Amino acid sequence: xxxxxxxxxxxxxxxxxxxxxxxxxxxxxxxxxxxxxxxxxxxxxxxxxxxxxxxxxxxxxxxxxxxxxxxxxxxxxxxxxxxxxxxxxxxxxxxxxxxxxxxxxxxxxxxxxxxxxxxxxxxxxxxxxxxxxxxxxxxxxxxxxxxxxxxxxxxxxxxxxxxxxxxxxxxxxxxxxxxxxxxxxxxxxxxxxxxxxxxxxxxxxxxxxxxxxxxxxxxxxxxxxxxxxxxxxxxxxxxxxxxxxxxxxxxxxxxxxxxxxxxxxxxxxxxxxxxxxxxxxxxxx
Amino acid sequence: xxxxxxxxxxxxxxxxxxxxxxxxxxxxxxxxxxxxxxxxxxxxxxxxxxxxxxxxxxxxxxxxxxxxxxxxxxxxxxxxxxxxxxxxxxxxxxxxxxxxxxxxxxxxxxxxxxxxxxxxxxxxxxxxxxxxxxxxxxxxxxxxxxxxxxxxxxxxxxxxxxxxxxxxxxxxxxxxxxxxxxxxxxxxxxxxxxxxxxxxxxxxxxxxxxxxxxxxxxxxxxxxxxxxxxxxxxxxxxxxxxxxx
Numbered sequence: 001x002x003x004x005x006x007x008x009x010x011x012x013x014x015x016x017x018x019x020x021x022x023x024x025x026x027x028x029x030x031x032x033x034x035x036x037x038x039x040x041x042x043x044x045x046x047x048x049x050x051x052x053x054x055x056x057x058x059x060x061x062x063x064x065x066x067x068x069x070x071x072x073x074x075x076x077x078x079x080x081x082x083x084x085x086x087x088x089x090x091x092x093x094x095x096x097x098x099x100x101x102x103x104x105x106x107x108x109x110x111x112x113x114x115x116x117x118x119x120x121x122x123x124x125x126x127x128x129x130x131x132x133x134x135x136x137x138x139x140x141x142x143x144x145x146x147x148x149x150x151x152x153x154x155x156x157x158x159x160x161x162x163x164x165x166x167x168x169x170x171x172x173x174x175x176x177x178x179x180x181x182x183x184x185x186x187x188x189x190x191x192x193x194x195x196x197x198x199x200x201x202x203x204x205x206x207x208x209x210x211x212x213x214x215x216x217x218x219x220x221x222x223x224x225x226x227x228x229x230x231x232x233x234x235x236x237x238x239x240x241x242x243x244x245x246x247x248x249x250x251x252x253x254x255x256x257x258x259x260x261x262x263x264x265x266x267x268x269x270x271x272x273x274x275x276x277x278x279x280x281x282x283x284x285x
Numbered sequence: 286x287x288x289x290x291x292x293x294x295x296x297x298x299x300x301x302x303x304x305x306x307x308x309x310x311x312x313x314x315x316x317x318x319x320x321x322x323x324x325x326x327x328x329x330x331x332x333x334x335x336x337x338x339x340x341x342x343x344x345x346x347x348x349x350x351x352x353x354x355x356x357x358x359x360x361x362x363x364x365x366x367x368x369x370x371x372x373x374x375x376x377x378x379x380x381x382x383x384x385x386x387x388x389x390x391x392x393x394x395x396x397x398x399x400x401x402x403x404x405x406x407x408x409x410x411x412x413x414x415x416x417x418x419x420x421x422x423x424x425x426x427x428x429x430x431x432x433x434x435x436x437x438x439x440x441x442x443x444x445x446x447x448x449x450x451x452x453x454x455x456x457x458x459x460x461x462x463x464x465x466x467x468x469x470x471x472x473x474x475x476x477x478x479x480x481x482x483x484x485x486x487x488x489x490x491x492x493x494x495x496x497x498x499x500x501x502x503x504x505x506x507x508x509x510x511x512x513x514x515x516x517x518x519x520x521x522x523x524x525x526x527x528x529x530x
Contacts, residue, residue: 079469079472079473080478082476083476083478102474102475102476103476105476106476167469167470167473168469168470168473168474186380186460187460187462187470188460189457189458189469193360193458196360196363196364197360197363197460199363199364200360200363200364200369201363201369201378202363202378202380
């Protein structure tokens, strides 16, 4: 019994130390803890030995080397990541997080280091009109009129179909706003579940990021997936993927902004993007 | 600071998902109870051919997490073309059908054991008394064993019902958006965890309070012999009113 209380006590001390840790190092940045999912290939992934690898870990390594910072990657699930950042569990996030107006209200973002298009995916490439894949990319802006003209043929083809979409992504409101009146929308907890259900035939088509879909299509289980209809990119998906910080850590954000701008300018980001995605995802404009 | 406007707006959105949670609960409770009756009948059978499959069923569904059962039933079975082309697919294709089936299968395992506990607590003497007055097997089951089992099993069964209400929170895994699922959607859009989950917890608390009260009411109705008789109520014939011999 005494031993039980003893271990409980040490747990409480450890918890108290954890709670105080961010306060203790908040002023002078020498070590930075960065949260990543470690399972969003090829952005970040966990190697069989437990090491974190991928586009983002390699990018953050060069950034930290430039600033002579010690950077630790912490693996954490995507749901709850933003809340944990604000609760001080770590100092910043790097998990293919897209800048949105809603997110800007609770966290601060660096300059974006990538911007990715999205696409419909189905078991039949001819489900939607138009040539599929990167060769046929349409750029959508914030102009409602332009968007609805561009997607009119897609709406026509999706009449009466069931569309699967991961909940809580930037694509969720797009699909909801533009297809809810013609098709059935089904929301999933995770992108991977959407694809499982597409393969099971419960939904006709899914919509997601092409980098995620490319990584699935490269696997044996994803051989039957096919892009359908044009790829959709442009400002409609916001500014792109960026590092996220607490709003109070303006100094940390400024340091990483400078390092990222340098890495974008000297071609480091482009090189890494082509290595991991076989595509240049650096934000244009 | 608590933002009351946001809280009330959230509460209204969550209440919109309450019918989904309630129908999930009632249909899986009813289906689970029916299934449990079959399982327990097999479990207490003298024939190993009946009792062993029931033992296996109970072990399987009590021994694995509901989350995994639901995932396997929904995403797992759908991977086999043979399942997709069978009649089962009519039910298994729909997320709602899969959620109800997994909840019912799981609760049936627990409920069967609860009923078995109630069955075993029926005093041997009462069964013998029934047999002594010439009750048939069915009358005995209906008039003696059934009511006593029900009364004995009810306290444990109310716990199972409460657990089932909370288990419905897993349904968003298979795209059925119940109260918890909608709460998670709101959190993903607003990044405000505390207020939303507090509202959701309140809804479950009220729901479970009602479930517990309902079962307590049934229990009260089934155990008049354990209560003191109200004054002035017709009671047992007293020696005064009994005819003299």
